[in-house]
Amino acid sequence: MTYSTAGSATLSLPTVLDVQELSIYYHNQQVVDTVNLTIPEKQLVAFIGPSGSGKSTVLRCFNRLTDLIPQLRVTGRIFYRGKDLYDPQWDVTSIRRQIGMIFQQPNPFPKSIYDNIAFGARVNGYAGNIDELVEWSLQQVHLWDSVKDRLSVNAMALTIGQQQHLCIARAIALDPAVLLLDNPTVNLDTCSSSHLEELLSQLKKRYTLIMTTHNLRQAARISDYTAFFGTKMNTSGHSIGYLVEYAPTSLLFQRPQQALTQRYVTGRVL
Numbered sequence: 001m002t003y004s005t006a007g008s009a010t011l012s013l014p015t016v017l018d019v020q021e022l023s024i025y026y027h028n029q030q031v032v033d034t035v036n037l038t039i040p041e042k043q044l045v046a047f048i049g050p051s052g053s054g055k056s057t058v059l060r061c062f063n064r065l066t067d068l069i070p071q072l073r074v075t076g077r078i079f080y081r082g083k084d085l086y087d088p089q090w091d092v093t094s095i096r097r098q099i100g101m102i103f104q105q106p107n108p109f110p111k112s113i114y115d116n117i118a119f120g121a122r123v124n125g126y127a128g129n130i131d132e133l134v135e136w137s138l139q140q141v142h143l144w145d146s147v148k149d150r151l152s153v154n155a156m157a158l159t160i161g162q163q164q165h166l167c168i169a170r171a172i173a174l175d176p177a178v179l180l181l182d183n184p185t186v187n188l189d190t191c192s193s194s195h196l197e198e199l200l201s202q203l204k205k206r207y208t209l210i211m212t213t214h215n216l217r218q219a220a221r222i223s224d225y226t227a228f229f230g231t232k233m234n235t236s237g238h239s240i241g242y243l244v245e246y247a248p249t250s251l252l253f254q255r256p257q258q259a260l261t262q263r264y265v266t267g268r269v270l
């Protein structure tokens, strides 16, 4: 992978997503300007930056959730394992299975804990033993011991923190390569948030994780790479998000190359 700005270093980690000249428009108004970055395999990449800098919208491009917004247009290219993600040949369901999304508000199905895992597996034609898959998935997110005796209970009865773990279990039951996490701990209390951070640190051994967060300490604690997005004004006075700096997390926080990054990570007003 290469860094698009600070560092300019090149590492030999395999690239999972290669974003080239990505710009995003709502109603023909540009909201994200020319992002270039590569996401290395089995690392945790954090997107940080002020509100409106485009972090979530860029994240949504990675599994084509942006297709669901008719007024949104994307230019540039995103390659997933070398294949153009926006190639019409792709089956979008297959993209979303391989590149799962976890939202800031946990969104389990209003079904049993068991069915939250089993439903997607069945729909995707899982040929193995579903009971084993349910157990394995719940074990991966450390939920099994607390729910194994009440798998038929409605998932909505779980705590918010447990619901978020269940949503991750549901995603990993589909055997993804990448998990996108949009502010995944913002609605959790400190204890649940810390459990989730611990889980993400473990999951990156198997999956590539990309997470947006407003919590700088969280990004510094658990991510391997950090992309800092900022905002600038276009000539008509509209705010546009752009990638200011992308580097290994320790470098970005301790020796940022851009003055703007320095100001942001030290908590000064942009």
Ligand SMILES: Nc1ncnc2c1ncn2[C@@H]1O[C@H](COP(=O)(O)OP(=O)(O)OP(=O)(O)O)[C@@H](O)[C@H]1O
Binding pocket: 026, 031, 049, 050, 051, 052, 053, 054, 055, 056, 057, 058, 212, 239, 241
């Ligand atoms: N549905 C929409 N219609 C029009 N503009 C939108 C829409 N959703 C987002 N935008 C605009 O796109 C830009 C990027 O928004 P986005 O939510 O991606 O930023 P963000 O950095 O993720 O913000 P936050 O940290 O608050 O989640 C902003 O200018 C926002 O106003």
